Amino acid sequence: MSHLLKISTQKRSKMLDITVQVQAEVKKQDIKQGLCILYCPHTTAGVTINENADPSVRQDILAQLEKLVPLKGDYSHLEGNADAHIKASIMGSSVTVIIEESRLKLGTWQGIFFCEFDGPRQRKLFMNIIAAD
Amino acid sequence: MSHLLKISTQKRSKMLDITVQVQAEVKKQDIKQGLCILYCPHTTAGVTINENADPSVRQDILAQLEKLVPLKGDYSHLEGNADAHIKASIMGSSVTVIIEESRLKLGTWQGIFFCEFDGPRQRKLFMNIIAAD
Amino acid sequence: MSHLLKISTQKRSKMLDITVQVQAEVKKQDIKQGLCILYCPHTTAGVTINENADPSVRQDILAQLEKLVPLKGDYSHLEGNADAHIKASIMGSSVTVIIEESRLKLGTWQGIFFCEFDGPRQRKLFMNIIAAD
Numbered sequence: 001m002s003h004l005l006k007i008s009t010q011k012r013s014k015m016l017d018i019t020v021q022v023q024a025e026v027k028k029q030d031i032k033q034g035l036c037i038l039y040c041p042h043t044t045a046g047v048t049i050n051e052n053a054d055p056s057v058r059q060d061i062l063a064q065l066e067k068l069v070p071l072k073g074d075y076s077h078l079e080g081n082a083d084a085h086i087k088a089s090i091m092g093s094s095v096t097v098i099i100e101e102s103r104l105k106l107g108t109w110q111g112i113f114f115c116e117f118d119g120p121r122q123r124k125l126f127m128n129i130i131a132a133d
Numbered sequence: 134m135s136h137l138l139k140i141s142t143q144k145r146s147k148m149l150d151i152t153v154q155v156q157a158e159v160k161k162q163d164i165k166q167g168l169c170i171l172y173c174p175h176t177t178a179g180v181t182i183n184e185n186a187d188p189s190v191r192q193d194i195l196a197q198l199e200k201l202v203p204l205k206g207d208y209s210h211l212e213g214n215a216d217a218h219i220k221a222s223i224m225g226s227s228v229t230v231i232i233e234e235s236r237l238k239l240g241t242w243q244g245i246f247f248c249e250f251d252g253p254r255q256r257k258l259f260m261n262i263i264a265a266d
Numbered sequence: 267m268s269h270l271l272k273i274s275t276q277k278r279s280k281m282l283d284i285t286v287q288v289q290a291e292v293k294k295q296d297i298k299q300g301l302c303i304l305y306c307p308h309t310t311a312g313v314t315i316n317e318n319a320d321p322s323v324r325q326d327i328l329a330q331l332e333k334l335v336p337l338k339g340d341y342s343h344l345e346g347n348a349d350a351h352i353k354a355s356i357m358g359s360s361v362t363v364i365i366e367e368s369r370l371k372l373g374t375w376q377g378i379f380f381c382e383f384d385g386p387r388q389r390k391l392f393m394n395i396i397a398a399d
Contacts, residue, residue, distance in 0.1 A: 002166075002233060033268075035303065035396065037168065039231055041240025043184040049359040050351055051309040056342035057351045063342075064335055064352045069197055076189035076196075085183055085190045086197045093182040093243075094229050096360050098305055098394045100268060105392060107307025110359075126238060128231045130168065130265050132396050135299075135366060170301065172364055174373025176317040202330055209322035209329075218316055218323045219330045226315040226376075227362050259371060261364045263301065263398050 003029070003127040005038075009119035013066070015048070015058040019111040022097075022127065023104050031099055031131050039094045039126040044084035044118035046091030047125065052111025065090065065117075084117035091115050099129065136162070136260040138171075142252035146199070148181070148191040152244040155230075155260065156237050164232055164264050172227045172259040177217035177251035179224030180258065185244025198223065198250075217250035224248050232262065269295070269393040271304075275385035279332065281314070281324040285377040288363075288393065289370050297365055297397050305360045305392040310350035310384035312357030313391065318377025331356065331383075350383035357381050365395065 003025050007016060018038075026036055040047045051057040065087050075082035095112065098105040106112075114125055136158050140149060151171075159169055173180045184190040198220050208215035228245060231238040239245075247258055269291050273282060284304075292302055306313045317323040331353050341348035361378060364371040372378075380391055 002231065002238075035394065037229055037231065039229070039238070041238070041243060043182075043190070043240065043242050048355045049309075050355050054343060054345075056344070057309070057348065060341045060343050060348040061352050061355055064339070068201055068334055073197070075193045077187060077193050078189070079187075082190065082193040086194050089181045089183050089194055090223060090356060092225055092358055096229065096303055096305070096362065098268065098303065098392055105268075105305070105307070107309065109309050110307060124240075126231055128168065128265075130263065130396065132394075135364065135371075170362055170364065172362070172371070174371070174376060176315075176323070176373065176375050201334055206330070208326045210320060210326050211322070212320075215323065215326040219327050222314045222316050222327055223356060225358055229362065259364055261301065261398075263396065 005125040005127055007114050007123040007125055009116035009121055012119050013062045014116040015113040017052050017111045018114050022112055026099055026104060027102055029129055031129050032102055034099045034132040035130045036097045036099050037094060037128040041124055044081050044088055045123055046088040046093060046115040047095050048091045048113050048115055049095055049110050051109045053109050081118045087117045138258040138260055140247050140256040140258055142249035142254055145252050146195045147249040148246040150185050150244045151247050155245055159232055159237060160235055162262055164262050165235055167232045167262055167264040169230045169232050170227060170261040174257055177214050177221055178256055179221040179226060179248040180228050181224045181246050181248055182228055182243050184242045186242050214251045220250045271391040271393055273380050273389040273391055275382035275387055278385050279328045280382040281379040283318050283377045284380050288378055292365055292370060293368055295395055297395050298368055300365045300398040301396045302363045302365050303394040307390055310347050310354055311389055312354040312359060312381040313361050314357045314379050314381055315361055315376050317375045319375050347384045353383045
């Protein structure tokens with residue numbers, strides 16, 4: 001079963017906590033056991049799993065990525081967002097989460113984050129659920 | 134269903150667009166809905182999804198990885214390809230793409246890339262398709 | 267089918283080879299064909315696939331990550347492990363491996379590694395197997 005999440009980002013770089021929306025959809029689809037795949041169809045955004053308790057963690061992830069892959073650099077791509085493409089591949093285009101008893105089996109401190117690297121924009125995230133015994 | 138893609142790389146570092154081959158195999162296997170997993174069995178190569186419209190994006194990704202993890206460095210591994218191992222883990226060993234109506238559900242600008250970091254070589258990529266309702 | 271791997275790490279940063287445990291569980295569950303998903307429920311640890319023949323490769327991966335994301339830095343997160351969170355997202359929270367004839371279909375030199383970035387600790391890894399035809 002496939003589902004589309006619509007995401008609106010307000011800044012150039014942002015890690016958006018989407019855990020609640022994803023969990024709500026898992027519940028709605030009434031899948032007891034299986035896998036939830038979240039897939040980002042954009043090339044200047046990604047998806048990751050990290051701490052959602054202290055917002056400073058997200059801030060540190062984005063700041064360090066900016067140090068490693070600065071906005072301004074000696075890039076060939078002329079659209080001014082080469083850094084965003086590189087960051088997207090470092091974070092990855094999808095995450096897989098286990099579903100158990102109709103719930104995302106996340107760790108205590110984990111949240112799922114849409115990683116915007118070239119916003120603000122209207123974005124999409126594909127969600128796919130695979131039922132398993 | 135499992136399938137083997139054979140890949141020939143011509144340079145030490147290269148992002149090879151394999152979208153067309155993967156899509157052809159998905160069509161051939163006649164799976165309507167599901168997941169396509171691409172798995173790289175090598176430790177000095179990886180797989181990623183990024184823009185396939187402008188080739189300069191790939192060039193920038195490889196150049197920035199080279200800045201972050203240079204070929205020559207203070208490495209312990211004596212085979213001269215420590216950088217390639219590190220780059221492989223940063224990019225990742227597999228990607229998962231959703232299949233819908235027998236097509237890879239990629240974003241408009243997305244392509245699937247085999248990432249060679251220690252070529253030129255003959256490489257393999259495992260492709261696995263999971264059918265789902 | 268879901269399974270819990272218990273992992274004990276002895277150092278702050280460590281790549282622990284868990285291939286043998288994972289393979290043993292795959293055999294035990296008697297799944298012929300499918301996927302094995304390994305999911306790390308922690309936010310300061312990750313999982314990756316790389317060479318398990320020469321231990322110096324792991325050492326180089328950890329050392330380079332430490333250069334790119336040093337323990338001491340200008341971080342906002344006040345728990346002293348901001349670097350570990352960032353490294354976790356760079357490596358990723360899960361890996362997917364194909365199962366064929368009840369065996370993990372890894373490359374010749376590949377092993378599966380639990381990546382500890384904020385140990386020593388007692389850790390968990392979720393393992394999920396999806397059977398496929």
